[in-house]
Amino acid sequence: MLKKNSINKNRFIQYTQAINEALMQSMKLDKKIVILGLGVDDPKRIFGTTNNLIETYGKNRVFDMPTSENAITGFAIGMSLGKYRPVLCHQRVEFALLSMDQIINQAAKWSYMNDGQMSVPIVIRLIIGRGWGQGPQHSQSLESLFANIPGLKVVCPSSAYDAKGMLISSINDNNPVIFFEHRWLHSTYSIVPKKHYSVPIGRSKIVKKGNNLTIVSSSYMTIESLKASEILSNYGINAEVIDLRTLRPLDIKPVLKSLKKTKKLLVVDNGWTQYGISAEIITRVATIKKLNKNLAINRMGIADTPIPSTRNLAKLCYPDCLDICTEVGKILNIKFKNLYSKFKSFRAQDVPNKNFTGPF
Amino acid sequence: MLKKNSINKNRFIQYTQAINEALMQSMKLDKKIVILGLGVDDPKRIFGTTNNLIETYGKNRVFDMPTSENAITGFAIGMSLGKYRPVLCHQRVEFALLSMDQIINQAAKWSYMNDGQMSVPIVIRLIIGRGWGQGPQHSQSLESLFANIPGLKVVCPSSAYDAKGMLISSINDNNPVIFFEHRWLHSTYSIVPKKHYSVPIGRSKIVKKGNNLTIVSSSYMTIESLKASEILSNYGINAEVIDLRTLRPLDIKPVLKSLKKTKKLLVVDNGWTQYGISAEIITRVATIKKLNKNLAINRMGIADTPIPSTRNLAKLCYPDCLDICTEVGKILNIKFKNLYSKFKSFRAQDVPNKNFTGPF
Amino acid sequence: MKINKNKKIELFYSMIRMRMIEEKIAEKYSEQEMRCPVHLSIGQEAIASGICMNLQKKDQVLSAHRSHFHYLAKGGSLKKMISEIYGKETGCAGGKGGSMHLIDIQAGLIAAVPIVGSTIPIGVGLAWANKLDNLKKIVVIFFGEGSTEEGVFYESINFAALHNLPVLFVCENNFYSVYSGLNKRQPKKRKLFNVAESLGVKGISLDGNNVEEIYLKAKKIIKSVQRTNHPFFIELSTYRFLEHCGPNNDDDLEYRPTSEILFWKKKCPIVKYKKKLLKEKVLNSKKLDKIYNEINLEINKSFKFAQKSKFPKNSNLMKNIYA
Amino acid sequence: MKINKNKKIELFYSMIRMRMIEEKIAEKYSEQEMRCPVHLSIGQEAIASGICMNLQKKDQVLSAHRSHFHYLAKGGSLKKMISEIYGKETGCAGGKGGSMHLIDIQAGLIAAVPIVGSTIPIGVGLAWANKLDNLKKIVVIFFGEGSTEEGVFYESINFAALHNLPVLFVCENNFYSVYSGLNKRQPKKRKLFNVAESLGVKGISLDGNNVEEIYLKAKKIIKSVQRTNHPFFIELSTYRFLEHCGPNNDDDLEYRPTSEILFWKKKCPIVKYKKKLLKEKVLNSKKLDKIYNEINLEINKSFKFAQKSKFPKNSNLMKNIYA
Numbered sequence A, B: 001m002l003k004k005n006s007i008n009k010n011r012f013i014q015y016t017q018a019i020n021e022a023l024m025q026s027m028k029l030d031k032k033i034v035i036l037g038l039g040v041d042d043p044k045r046i047f048g049t050t051n052n053l054i055e056t057y058g059k060n061r062v063f064d065m066p067t068s069e070n071a072i073t074g075f076a077i078g079m080s081l082g083k084y085r086p087v088l089c090h091q092r093v094e095f096a097l098l099s100m101d102q103i104i105n106q107a108a109k110w111s112y113m114n115d116g117q118m119s120v121p122i123v124i125r126l127i128i129g130r131g132w133g134q135g136p137q138h139s140q141s142l143e144s145l146f147a148n149i150p151g152l153k154v155v156c157p158s159s160a161y162d163a164k165g166m167l168i169s170s171i172n173d174n175n176p177v178i179f180f181e182h183r184w185l186h187s188t189y190s191i192v193p194k195k196h197y198s199v200p201i202g203r204s205k206i207v208k209k210g211n212n213l214t215i216v217s218s219s220y221m222t223i224e225s226l227k228a229s230e231i232l233s234n235y236g237i238n239a240e241v242i243d244l245r246t247l248r249p250l251d252i253k254p255v256l257k258s259l260k261k262t263k264k265l266l267v268v269d270n271g272w273t274q275y276g277i278s279a280e281i282i283t284r285v286a287t288i289k290k291l292n293k294n295l296a297i298n299r300m301g302i303a304d305t306p307i308p309s310t311r312n313l314a315k316l317c318y319p320d321c322l323d324i325c326t327e328v329g330k331i332l333n334i335k336f337k338n339l340y341s342k343f344k345s346f347r348a349q350d351v352p353n354k355n356f357t358g359p360f
Numbered sequence C, D: 001m002k003i004n005k006n007k008k009i010e011l012f013y014s015m016i017r018m019r020m021i022e023e024k025i026a027e028k029y030s031e032q033e034m035r036c037p038v039h040l041s042i043g044q045e046a047i048a049s050g051i052c053m054n055l056q057k058k059d060q061v062l063s064a065h066r067s068h069f070h071y072l073a074k075g076g077s078l079k080k081m082i083s084e085i086y087g088k089e090t091g092c093a094g095g096k097g098g099s100m101h102l103i104d105i106q107a108g109l110i111a112a113v114p115i116v117g118s119t120i121p122i123g124v125g126l127a128w129a130n131k132l133d134n135l136k137k138i139v140v141i142f143f144g145e146g147s148t149e150e151g152v153f154y155e156s157i158n159f160a161a162l163h164n165l166p167v168l169f170v171c172e173n174n175f176y177s178v179y180s181g182l183n184k185r186q187p188k189k190r191k192l193f194n195v196a197e198s199l200g201v202k203g204i205s206l207d208g209n210n211v212e213e214i215y216l217k218a219k220k221i222i223k224s225v226q227r228t229n230h231p232f233f234i235e236l237s238t239y240r241f242l243e244h245c246g247p248n249n250d251d252d253l254e255y256r257p258t259s260e261i262l263f264w265k266k267k268c269p270i271v272k273y274k275k276k277l278l279k280e281k282v283l284n285s286k287k288l289d290k291i292y293n294e295i296n297l298e299i300n301k302s303f304k305f306a307q308k309s310k311f312p313k314n315s316n317l318m319k320n321i322y323a
């Protein structure tokens, strides 16, 4: 049964459902996996990602929590020392800022502090990114704050397929893994095998082959980059798009390989560019002796400001596929005719899809 | 009197005293400046930086605090809304991880959230860096976590002169300023005018002229970089050393200008390199179209690991002047003869100076 | 203490106005022109009205995500609030904040932000500044019972007690944090005001749907806070009638027992008070109609104002990041 | 309840051993071979001894920066502790942690870290795991009264009460956080066990320098925690004799009143207990000498072991960052 379904190539499911399958299947295989977080068993089930968990595995494995973010993270660490494997979830990355001591001072250093005698196998799911007028405190993408820290692993899958496979890998990992989910990825679909499978942490992926330039991105910006590559093909430009998928440990090899071919690099940051993810990618490239000649390199990302609530300013913050095309044009010294009029329908508005009507 | 002293070029004072002068003089000029933090009025006075404050300005302006880092930061924000100008201090940057919500979600966004109707003029002094066997939780340098955030200003003076001038600027600034002091800078001396003066935020500085290569650094690593440049001159190499001084807003111009001349760049990070400060510097350089040809670029920084306590491993984490020379050699394709034997005395051990005997 | 007739009408007016405003927001939300999360407080009118009726303009209020009523009761501009929710440049935060970031400095609504518990230390810091300046102001911090699970609440109470700060903590206990009932978050029999008292802040627990009692008790408490510079903690039990976030009723989700919902609907602070005032002849249907009409007029004007207002200019995006 | 003679000697032995160990650390610190901060607990022996004497190996202890005694009382290896302070590969954390990161998993000393309050939720999480697994273990979390000012302490107590977790909170109230007296940090008349009780965790306050009382009371409490799975909070008043961090006496700094210091020195848990046991004839000078000699021998061996041990190899630097 499982096998049959897993080779059904047409099994398109939603990102949230993929997360849910990873949790459901992992919990079945390992009784020590527990789910913690505000609202994990509530009617909305963290955007559907925790559906059926409490029904299937009961209230001794799925725990709603008090609004105590710092302590919750400590509890998860403590449970992991008691051989549990907690998967913790914050509905907004901002709430995790209350638990940076537990994440950075404790979880990230636990294995090292005791020289390998114990480790902390916890997964912290952090939901990032845009919404409907979320404003400055509910819309940040703070990946680089975590990616800077040795001892953490940091992943940010951009497809339903990777979300399921990488969440399974994260749960199986014996280290603290920060698992970033972008709100706007939640409603995306991809082919996802029904079986329990894993996608390794620490491998970036070419999501579209090309040879004219290399676009590197992560999380939701991979979607916009792919859209951009589609548009660019209309102008005869064949972009290679690489999805980082893991930020720590970073797998830069596919980027370097691609650049040998294309000599041109645009990094599309999912967050603020200054001291952001894109800076590390570019630095890895620029510090390679054999590569750093004759390269054209640029980056783009969210405007360097807190995100405003009002839609007409918020939309200016986020680069989309057309803005990416424009940047590509600058690198290639091409001006794309009628770009903004012709491909208007590709633009993201302030909602992830047509069905979205708020409030969150 | 003041004037006479201020032109006394031989007035060498210690970094901690420079901080203290900035506080003393600022508090005299503006009654709304208050000092908050654990131990600000205790016998040790935050390594001497808060000496005489309570004696001079009394207990209504200098406040010891409960061990409540998150709330303290909120109190400081609230006081600033009541027209006070709090200067808050944490003796270790790690303690500030408990207050990231208040710093990143609130202080950094306050002015923007209310579209400029109110701002948050607070200074948060964070002490970073090495000590005597401090171990993984008392030795981090987490500048990049703050530098990533629009709405904050982030400074890290490397000399007593800059410390005084930039602390005065920070206090006068109407925005939240994160003021990094490296433990090992505390015992350094430089010429410091007695008068109340300011060094602007947002200006990097050439601390040594040169034309063979550009070394960019910040905070304590500027000291090691300067030592390295001294050693390098023995090998006929004339390095230009640039001290960033401010990380946000970043002033990259002097770096770009220097590179026009030298075509070679080594960035010495004061923290972990991955997703660190050095990545941003290199990216600024690598994304400049006219500059990115034929440059040799590299970076170095603290080993990508939590810092161990034992001295023989800890010393491996921190690059020092000789390691910097070695990296320079790689960029220039030179091997420096007898480097480690000849210049051994330049090396930092696990203490900032000979007088240091622990325990902190 | 007695309440005079005018004050009674004021209290009623304040409550019914707030409800009618939010009912209009709920009604028009589906037009998808208010494109931000809204946390409506319908059912909780008595608290904001009863407490804030005792405050002067110079007094200062801080709130959280569910802040419309605190903003309004403290005298915040309705036009600016509706405009803010519409994302317009005429909004109280220039459109940058939305419903979750209300502010009206003139009116003394200092801040409202959606990070649970996060304004509590800020309010305490402000009260500290006021005390150091010997200003005879009081700071009132409104928060839900969910906030009391955050460590920063505790740290803030400790400090207010330690330094005797003129701050009034107002905990609106509506028994839910999003969809999570109290039993999942706090032990049974917990009395929040006992917690405050154990920390050194005097407290009481009140019926959050009885506006007159709230008004009268708060009057005494606020006077004593002002006189003594000692903080105080009030816990009020109440109930939110609509969903946690958004314009709808969500009773179909069944996270709240029907009997509980019915119990609280019967305790509706407005219905109950209207009945009382009718009985006392403080109100009659003519007077009521006049009130409704007046409020409707104001509401319609404010919505028109907001709808007609312009979106902030693109050039505003990068403005005011720094002062 | 009565204590038998052997137990009395055990209690005394535990205390005097810990003191002699730390005295040796203090003596040898100036050699600058223990190059890490050390927080000595001299004066506070009765608490670790009295509590841990009731624990079994399977029970689990967490501590903070001032952890030597908890480590030792729980049965941690002295050799490994001294080696750790010397930064040697034979240390309990391979030299990576130093004095502030003691650990001995076999002995049940699960963690000690120097971020104030930070192990409290971790201990609660561990107790939660134990309860879910129905293990009849108890988790004991030791912390100073300074920790009780951290929000995470409060969040942790709330959760332990909510889920009825088998955890014992032990607050060593030595009245100071570094150089800061309680009056700068907590309101007068605060009773920490009252705070715990208001949150739903039963508590008591005890004399932290009376080892027999601690032992006896803790025995009952620990049994009841094990039986009922209900958490408990013990506050113990005590005093640290040396400086906050480092090997010296710092009374010259005058942050503590001389009368207070004298008062507490008189209440020295060891001197008092020795007198008592001599009087009760449980001890005599011969027995005492034997004890001292035995301990001295052990200490000298451990220091020699540490001194002779090797520093970790360079290749260890990048090991065990990840499991």
Ligand SMILES: Cc1ncc(C[n+]2csc(CCOP(=O)(O)OP(=O)(O)O)c2C)c(N)n1
Binding pocket: A038, A067, A069, A095, A098, C065, C066, C114, C115, C116, C117, C143, C144, C145, C146, C147, C148, C174, C176, C177, C178, C244
């Ligand atoms: C720090 C933090 N954690 C979680 C959330 C998600 N959240 C938004 S509103 C809310 C409910 C808080 O409940 P309560 O304080 O009782 O206020 P109520 O909604 O009942 O008015 C929660 C948990 C948040 N905004 N901030």
Ligand SMILES: Cc1ncc(C[n+]2csc(CCOP(=O)(O)OP(=O)(O)O)c2C)c(N)n1
Binding pocket: B038, B067, B069, B095, B098, D065, D066, D114, D115, D116, D117, D143, D144, D145, D146, D147, D148, D174, D175, D176, D177, D178, D244
């Ligand atoms: C989060 C945090 N804040 C501040 C410090 C600095 N600090 C180290 S020990 C200490 C004293 C804590 O006092 P207490 O908990 O009473 O323990 P004691 O030293 O008295 O045993 C402080 C404040 C710290 N280590 N961690």
Ligand SMILES: [Mg+2]
Binding pocket: C144, C145, C146, C172, C173, C174, C175, C176, C177, C178
């Ligand atoms: Mg509530």
Ligand SMILES: [Mg+2]
Binding pocket: D144, D145, D146, D172, D173, D174, D175, D176, D177, D178
């Ligand atoms: Mg203490």
